[in-house]
Amino acid sequence: MRLYDELPYPLLTHSSTHPDRLAVVGRLMGMKPAAPDRCHLLDLGCGAGANIIAMAELLPESSFAGIDYSESQIETGKAIVARGWG
Ligand SMILES: C[S@@+](CC[C@H](N)C(=O)[O-])C[C@H]1O[C@@H](n2cnc3c(N)ncnc32)[C@H](O)[C@@H]1O
Structure with missing residues:
Protein backbone atom coordinates (compact mmCIF):
# COMPACT_ATOMS: atom_id res chain seq x y z
CA MET A 1 0.00 0.00 0.00
CA ARG A 2 1.45 3.31 -1.11
CA LEU A 3 0.61 6.74 0.24
CA TYR A 4 -1.14 7.62 -3.04
CA ASP A 5 -3.39 4.56 -2.51
CA GLU A 6 -4.56 6.06 0.77
CA LEU A 7 -4.77 9.62 -0.54
CA PRO A 8 -5.37 9.47 -4.33
CA TYR A 9 -4.26 12.38 -6.46
CA PRO A 10 -7.24 14.44 -7.75
CA LEU A 11 -8.56 13.74 -11.25
CA LEU A 12 -7.02 16.73 -12.99
CA THR A 13 -6.01 17.69 -16.50
CA HIS A 14 -2.99 19.84 -17.30
CA SER A 15 -3.09 21.93 -20.47
CA SER A 16 0.67 22.46 -20.26
CA THR A 17 1.19 18.77 -21.09
CA HIS A 18 -1.07 18.67 -24.17
CA PRO A 19 0.78 17.48 -27.29
CA ASP A 20 -0.25 20.70 -29.12
CA ARG A 21 1.64 22.78 -26.59
CA LEU A 22 4.58 20.39 -26.37
CA ALA A 23 4.92 20.46 -30.17
CA VAL A 24 4.94 24.28 -30.24
CA VAL A 25 7.52 24.46 -27.47
CA GLY A 26 9.62 21.82 -29.20
CA LEU A 44 5.40 8.44 -15.67
CA GLY A 45 3.45 8.71 -12.43
CA CYS A 46 0.08 9.09 -14.15
CA GLY A 47 -2.10 8.63 -11.07
CA ALA A 48 -5.52 7.51 -12.32
CA ALA A 54 -8.82 13.15 -21.59
CA MET A 55 -6.13 13.76 -24.21
CA ALA A 56 -6.63 10.29 -25.70
CA GLU A 57 -10.29 11.08 -26.28
CA LEU A 58 -9.33 14.25 -28.17
CA LEU A 59 -6.47 12.68 -30.15
CA PRO A 60 -7.65 9.19 -31.19
CA GLU A 61 -4.78 8.67 -33.69
CA SER A 62 -2.17 9.24 -30.98
CA SER A 63 -1.27 6.75 -28.27
CA PHE A 64 -1.08 7.41 -24.55
CA ALA A 65 0.43 5.22 -21.86
CA GLY A 66 0.60 5.78 -18.13
CA ILE A 67 2.60 4.10 -15.38
CA ASP A 68 1.96 4.44 -11.68
CA TYR A 69 2.84 2.35 -8.65
CA SER A 70 -0.46 3.13 -6.93
CA GLU A 71 -2.64 0.13 -7.73
CA SER A 72 -5.84 1.81 -6.55
CA GLN A 73 -5.29 4.77 -8.87
CA ILE A 74 -4.62 2.47 -11.81
CA GLU A 75 -7.88 0.64 -11.04
CA THR A 76 -9.70 4.00 -10.97
CA GLY A 77 -8.22 4.85 -14.35
CA LYS A 78 -9.22 1.50 -15.84
CA ALA A 79 -12.78 2.05 -14.59
CA ILE A 80 -12.93 5.50 -16.21
CA VAL A 81 -11.73 4.04 -19.51
CA ALA A 82 -14.27 1.20 -19.29
CA ARG A 83 -17.34 3.25 -18.42
CA GLY A 84 -16.42 6.80 -19.48
CA TRP A 85 -16.45 9.90 -17.33
CA GLY A 86 -20.18 9.80 -16.55
C1 LIG B 1 1.43 14.38 -8.26
S1 LIG B 1 0.77 12.82 -8.85
C2 LIG B 1 0.62 13.22 -10.59
C3 LIG B 1 -0.49 12.46 -11.29
C4 LIG B 1 -0.64 12.74 -12.80
N1 LIG B 1 0.63 12.70 -13.52
C5 LIG B 1 -1.32 14.08 -13.04
O1 LIG B 1 -0.63 15.01 -13.43
O2 LIG B 1 -2.52 14.21 -12.83
C6 LIG B 1 2.25 11.84 -8.80
C7 LIG B 1 2.04 10.36 -9.08
O3 LIG B 1 3.30 9.72 -9.24
C8 LIG B 1 3.22 8.41 -8.70
N2 LIG B 1 4.61 7.99 -8.41
C9 LIG B 1 5.50 8.60 -7.61
N3 LIG B 1 6.67 7.94 -7.62
C10 LIG B 1 6.51 6.88 -8.47
C11 LIG B 1 7.38 5.82 -8.90
N4 LIG B 1 8.65 5.74 -8.47
N5 LIG B 1 6.90 4.91 -9.78
C12 LIG B 1 5.62 5.00 -10.22
N6 LIG B 1 4.75 5.98 -9.85
C13 LIG B 1 5.20 6.91 -8.99
C14 LIG B 1 2.31 8.55 -7.50
O4 LIG B 1 1.70 7.32 -7.16
C15 LIG B 1 1.30 9.60 -7.98
O5 LIG B 1 0.13 9.02 -8.51
Whole structure:
Protein backbone atom coordinates (compact mmCIF):
# COMPACT_ATOMS: atom_id res chain seq x y z
CA MET A 1 0.00 0.00 0.00
CA ARG A 2 1.45 3.31 -1.11
CA LEU A 3 0.61 6.74 0.24
CA TYR A 4 -1.14 7.62 -3.04
CA ASP A 5 -3.39 4.56 -2.51
CA GLU A 6 -4.56 6.06 0.77
CA LEU A 7 -4.77 9.62 -0.54
CA PRO A 8 -5.37 9.47 -4.33
CA TYR A 9 -4.26 12.38 -6.46
CA PRO A 10 -7.24 14.44 -7.75
CA LEU A 11 -8.56 13.74 -11.25
CA LEU A 12 -7.02 16.73 -12.99
CA THR A 13 -6.01 17.69 -16.50
CA HIS A 14 -2.99 19.84 -17.30
CA SER A 15 -3.09 21.93 -20.47
CA SER A 16 0.67 22.46 -20.26
CA THR A 17 1.19 18.77 -21.09
CA HIS A 18 -1.07 18.67 -24.17
CA PRO A 19 0.78 17.48 -27.29
CA ASP A 20 -0.25 20.70 -29.12
CA ARG A 21 1.64 22.78 -26.59
CA LEU A 22 4.58 20.39 -26.37
CA ALA A 23 4.92 20.46 -30.17
CA VAL A 24 4.94 24.28 -30.24
CA VAL A 25 7.52 24.46 -27.47
CA GLY A 26 9.62 21.82 -29.20
CA ARG A 27 9.56 23.67 -32.52
CA LEU A 28 10.43 26.97 -30.86
CA MET A 29 13.45 25.19 -29.35
CA GLY A 30 14.58 23.91 -32.75
CA MET A 31 13.38 20.33 -32.37
CA LYS A 32 11.22 18.29 -34.72
CA PRO A 33 8.42 17.02 -32.49
CA ALA A 34 5.89 14.43 -33.60
CA ALA A 35 2.62 15.73 -34.98
CA PRO A 36 0.32 16.22 -31.97
CA ASP A 37 -2.47 14.20 -33.58
CA ARG A 38 -0.12 11.24 -34.27
CA CYS A 39 2.20 11.14 -31.31
CA HIS A 40 3.11 8.73 -28.52
CA LEU A 41 2.97 10.11 -25.00
CA LEU A 42 4.14 8.40 -21.79
CA ASP A 43 3.06 9.73 -18.39
CA LEU A 44 5.40 8.44 -15.67
CA GLY A 45 3.45 8.71 -12.43
CA CYS A 46 0.08 9.09 -14.15
CA GLY A 47 -2.10 8.63 -11.07
CA ALA A 48 -5.52 7.51 -12.32
CA GLY A 49 -4.58 8.84 -15.74
CA ALA A 50 -7.20 11.58 -15.94
CA ASN A 51 -4.83 13.80 -17.88
CA ILE A 52 -3.91 11.23 -20.53
CA ILE A 53 -7.40 9.72 -20.75
CA ALA A 54 -8.82 13.15 -21.59
CA MET A 55 -6.13 13.76 -24.21
CA ALA A 56 -6.63 10.29 -25.70
CA GLU A 57 -10.29 11.08 -26.28
CA LEU A 58 -9.33 14.25 -28.17
CA LEU A 59 -6.47 12.68 -30.15
CA PRO A 60 -7.65 9.19 -31.19
CA GLU A 61 -4.78 8.67 -33.69
CA SER A 62 -2.17 9.24 -30.98
CA SER A 63 -1.27 6.75 -28.27
CA PHE A 64 -1.08 7.41 -24.55
CA ALA A 65 0.43 5.22 -21.86
CA GLY A 66 0.60 5.78 -18.13
CA ILE A 67 2.60 4.10 -15.38
CA ASP A 68 1.96 4.44 -11.68
CA TYR A 69 2.84 2.35 -8.65
CA SER A 70 -0.46 3.13 -6.93
CA GLU A 71 -2.64 0.13 -7.73
CA SER A 72 -5.84 1.81 -6.55
CA GLN A 73 -5.29 4.77 -8.87
CA ILE A 74 -4.62 2.47 -11.81
CA GLU A 75 -7.88 0.64 -11.04
CA THR A 76 -9.70 4.00 -10.97
CA GLY A 77 -8.22 4.85 -14.35
CA LYS A 78 -9.22 1.50 -15.84
CA ALA A 79 -12.78 2.05 -14.59
CA ILE A 80 -12.93 5.50 -16.21
CA VAL A 81 -11.73 4.04 -19.51
CA ALA A 82 -14.27 1.20 -19.29
CA ARG A 83 -17.34 3.25 -18.42
CA GLY A 84 -16.42 6.80 -19.48
CA TRP A 85 -16.45 9.90 -17.33
CA GLY A 86 -20.18 9.80 -16.55
C1 LIG B 1 1.43 14.38 -8.26
S1 LIG B 1 0.77 12.82 -8.85
C2 LIG B 1 0.62 13.22 -10.59
C3 LIG B 1 -0.49 12.46 -11.29
C4 LIG B 1 -0.64 12.74 -12.80
N1 LIG B 1 0.63 12.70 -13.52
C5 LIG B 1 -1.32 14.08 -13.04
O1 LIG B 1 -0.63 15.01 -13.43
O2 LIG B 1 -2.52 14.21 -12.83
C6 LIG B 1 2.25 11.84 -8.80
C7 LIG B 1 2.04 10.36 -9.08
O3 LIG B 1 3.30 9.72 -9.24
C8 LIG B 1 3.22 8.41 -8.70
N2 LIG B 1 4.61 7.99 -8.41
C9 LIG B 1 5.50 8.60 -7.61
N3 LIG B 1 6.67 7.94 -7.62
C10 LIG B 1 6.51 6.88 -8.47
C11 LIG B 1 7.38 5.82 -8.90
N4 LIG B 1 8.65 5.74 -8.47
N5 LIG B 1 6.90 4.91 -9.78
C12 LIG B 1 5.62 5.00 -10.22
N6 LIG B 1 4.75 5.98 -9.85
C13 LIG B 1 5.20 6.91 -8.99
C14 LIG B 1 2.31 8.55 -7.50
O4 LIG B 1 1.70 7.32 -7.16
C15 LIG B 1 1.30 9.60 -7.98
O5 LIG B 1 0.13 9.02 -8.51
